Amino acid sequence: MRDKGVVERTFASINSLFCQYVAGYTGSDVTRRGVDPAAEAVWTLPQLQDLLDEWIVAGWQPRPHEGLHNPYLPGRTLSPNESYAIAVARTGYLPIALSGTDYTELLPAVWRAVNDYGIKIDYRTYDCPELNPLRRQPSGVKTRQDLWEVHHDPYDVSRVWVRRSDTRQWIEAPWTHMPMVRAPFADFTWRHARQLLADQGKDSTSETAIARVLAGLLRRSGAPPTGSAHVMARTRAGVEALTRLALPPSPAPQDDAEPEDDETEMPVIPFGVFNPAEEEGQPLW
Known part of the structure; x- marks a missing residue:
């Protein structure tokens, strides 16, 4: 019953704070409407939805509500935005994946x-x-x-x-023309195909001609190199790989440098044993 009362009060607030100011408002009875509300109704349902969304953001959310209080702010009435900001500051927020x-x-x-x-x-x-x-x-x-x-x-x-x-x-x-191309493409790829037509002196506004050039570009970009081009590409890749893997030569040892002794033993200093049953050096029993 308490939740039902909250819902009814919310709708009553929307009715008194938003609906009655919209052209074509009929009210709950004849005493709460204009002379000819049907003639004043100039909004479509999508437009009314946009008006309601704007009012919720600009009117309802920043407005203090008598039912919103915080124990750390006694005597102060909060708006939904303030109450949400306090809750996020205390408990964080849950990110939701976009649909x-x-x-x-x-x-x-x-x-x-x-x-x-x-x-x-x-x-x-x-x-x-x-x-x-x-x-x-x-x-x-x-x-x-x-x-x-x-x-x-x-x-x-x-x-x-x-x-x-x-x-x-x-x-x-x-x-x-997607059946002709058969692959997704970006806007800059489309503009590049148009530029290729313009460079050849052809009509760069013909959709069919652009689609043919675009299909050729995507077909060539998706096909691997063959023949001599394939051999040369593998050769360049091998040379680049060997260049990346080559290590610099080791520095020559110096005669006057003292050899490092890795077997030198350092003295071990043990830690004292902690007795939790003692306080200030005195036993508890």
Whole structure:
């Protein structure tokens, strides 16, 4: 019953400190709402979630709570942040491993439109069937011109992750030319392939042409050297290994140096025997 009361008080605090200030608030009865709350409701559910998250961080956590006290700070009411800081200072903290979703959240983000062909990033096209409900649709994020949030790994640009604004879930979209390359690659490898095309006077914006050059680069980098190149590589490796293992010559002995006598015995001084039954030199019995 005590836990139920705590939960009810928490919801009551959220209602009085946050909900009643949000446009479209209906209240618990007709005496606690505006004239036309339905006309004032301008927030989507994801936007309300963002507002609540921001209020928890900026309003609830720094606010002193009457139920938070510390025996070492009598008469002082603590906030959740202060109470947590005291607990960490006294007992430490337990590190928690990040999940796959956490790593996706930490990746760099760009904002793109989801077109009929998919998503375009640096002349690369990403697409999958899960993107069908988002094609040519606004994301609802007005500050980003209704574009969609796309996260990518600079060291593996063979796929991207698109966040759905309605469910806050991630959609993994692969690169459409990935069957041609068949190996993950980094962003700088992609840019190097484009530069090779530009140096040859070819179109460095053609996705198919870049994919062909990229496939050749990855195939050559993964194949071991053969023929004379293989023999020369083994020869260089052997010479380098012998060079690293070569030891410096031993110094020549000097005639006037006295030989070291390793068999010289040093006198042994034994320790005294400690008697725990004696105190200040007097026996206890």
